[in-house]
Amino acid sequence: MNKCIGCGAVLQSNDVSKEGYIKNNGNLCERCFRIKHYNEYKQVSKTNEVFIPILKDINNTKDLVVLVLDLFNLPENLDIITNNINNEILLVLTKRDILPKSIYDENIFKYIDNYKLNYVDKIIISSLKNYNFDLLLEKINKYKKSKNVYVVGFTNAGKSTMINHLIKNYSNLDLEITTSILTSTTLNTIEVPLLDDLILLDTPGILESGNIIDYLDNSLIKKIIPKKEIKPITYQIKNKQTILIDNICNLEVSNTNLTIYMSNSLNIKRVYKEIKKENKRKIVIDKKNTDVVILGLGFIRIMKPGTIYLDIDEKIKVFTRKSLIGKQN
Numbered sequence: 001m002n003k004c005i006g007c008g009a010v011l012q013s014n015d016v017s018k019e020g021y022i023k024n025n026g027n028l029c030e031r032c033f034r035i036k037h038y039n040e041y042k043q044v045s046k047t048n049e050v051f052i053p054i055l056k057d058i059n060n061t062k063d064l065v066v067l068v069l070d071l072f073n074l075p076e077n078l079d080i081i082t083n084n085i086n087n088e089i090l091l092v093l094t095k096r097d098i099l100p101k102s103i104y105d106e107n108i109f110k111y112i113d114n115y116k117l118n119y120v121d122k123i124i125i126s127s128l129k130n131y132n133f134d135l136l137l138e139k140i141n142k143y144k145k146s147k148n149v150y151v152v153g154f155t156n157a158g159k160s161t162m163i164n165h166l167i168k169n170y171s172n173l174d175l176e177i178t179t180s181i182l183t184s185t186t187l188n189t190i191e192v193p194l195l196d197d198l199i200l201l202d203t204p205g206i207l208e209s210g211n212i213i214d215y216l217d218n219s220l221i222k223k224i225i226p227k228k229e230i231k232p233i234t235y236q237i238k239n240k241q242t243i244l245i246d247n248i249c250n251l252e253v254s255n256t257n258l259t260i261y262m263s264n265s266l267n268i269k270r271v272y273k274e275i276k277k278e279n280k281r282k283i284v285i286d287k288k289n290t291d292v293v294i295l296g297l298g299f300i301r302i303m304k305p306g307t308i309y310l311d312i313d314e315k316i317k318v319f320t321r322k323s324l325i326g327k328q329n
């Protein structure tokens, strides 16, 4: 059974509409070819029913799991992962380049401890900047239980990109896993024999429902994904005001200070007039220094307790957390 080297789908030449379709001989499916050469993305819809059995199989191996989390899109909780695997975990926090440099790594680690996740070690990296990769490989080698090390996480966390950088840095393999801005790019487990005694297994990501990426068209998706360090935007709010975040959502606030951590390609502005709300959500902020997270889009740090109203498609997941920015106790 031949698999696509880009996404892991089983190759077939019978049905253009199905995954793994290939016209001629070769080892890269049509979809990966188009992503790679033309930046042409095609959304595939998948559900976690397909991905959870993969986690269960990993659980049976007892091998080391490298759990990759996107620092810009930290999930609300890790239940779906911890409920399905008990393997030892090396926690990798990636996309450091997107978060402002002014945030201390120590703060990030303290924040991560709220997850109550058992892990043997943790590391912050950036694939874009090739930051901390020597230490990453060192830690993988130190903690691995056998040759096989599984790379697990939510879809779009940056797993395949990280593996591609490990390949480039430390091996002569002529292999590049397909990566993209959309979810569900990797479709099946992909084996990467990185070193004689180390095989990395890239896995399709777990889906987190309510990620805004799954509800926008490609041009807006490109806009919401930060390409470099975020420059936060701060507003001091006195009377009732509305912050418009492109055509995506708006936020009604009064009497607080807030800072928006989102892609600087977005058109963000404040207006003083009432805006008609279609999907008004009431969010009660009961502690100072709280982040309102809009999954996939970023977060808004709110300095004072109070009530805000968010107008956003009801399918998008929104949650609050103690702010990632500022002092962690």
Ligand SMILES: Nc1nc2c(ncn2[C@@H]2O[C@H](COP(=O)(O)OP(=O)(O)O)[C@@H](O)[C@H]2O)c(=O)[nH]1
Pocket (backbone or CB within 6 Å): 094, 095, 096, 097, 098, 125, 126, 127, 128, 129, 153, 154, 155, 156, 157, 158, 159, 160, 161, 162, 178, 179, 180, 181, 182, 184, 185, 186, 205, 226, 227, 228
């Ligand atoms: N800024 C930044 N973007 C990254 C980094 N790593 C991955 N990405 C981007 O995140 C998106 C998802 O990456 P991918 O490796 O396909 O995620 P996967 O689903 O976990 O395999 C792609 O658009 C990558 O270019 C990083 O370190 N920094």
Ligand SMILES: [Mg+2]
Pocket (backbone or CB within 6 Å): 159, 160, 161, 178, 179, 185, 186, 203, 204, 205
């Ligand atoms: Mg992938």
